[in-house]
Amino acid sequence: AQRVTQPEKLLSVFKGAPVELKCNYSYSGSPELFWYVQYSRQRLQLLLRHISRESIKGFTADLNKGETSFHLKKPFAQEEDSAMYYCALTGANSKLTFGKGITLSVRP
């Protein structure tokens, strides 16, 4: 079975502070991993995917197969980063499994 664990429900930081949103997964094969974001009153949307190795809005995430992790990082948080973040995994069954999500609050 595939599983995604986001161990924290809430992270509150000051503007300019570094951010790390943790994500661990359980999957026996080669997963595809994603971070989705939901800003207030907006629909869920893709932030980034590991296969692209891209940086979006200053966020990066590296797939660590040894630690089965896909943590989301940003060196300097901005107020507009405040949102709900979901880590998600697609395995061989083609279903997207979501973690429980974490609320990021960036204070001025």
Place this chain on the structure above:
Amino acid sequence: NAGVTQTPKFRILKIGQSMTLQCAQDMNHNYMYWYRQDPGMGLKLIYYSVGAGITDKGEVPNGYNVSRSTTEDFPLRLELAAPSQTSVYFCASSYPPGEGYEQYFGPGTRLTVT
């Protein structure tokens, strides 16, 4: 290009009533999904479809039904509404998973059953 659309945006149901949540996409995606989002629980997959005429259960299908008569539409039916079905429902669509394709989400339907 409207993407994924859902109606209604809000609905209040009494216990035992039925309703259909509508979902449509104009991106010619074969794959479509229904999720429910409960506070602190993330998104749970209710049903999904890999193409017109093909549907399958997700993680939490009990109390729901779906149909997929066209590529564009994927309605979700609640037959006997229960308070446990109070949630926010999201529809999504995508190209076939497994190639890094993202899912596109609708704006959600907030349902309250009292």
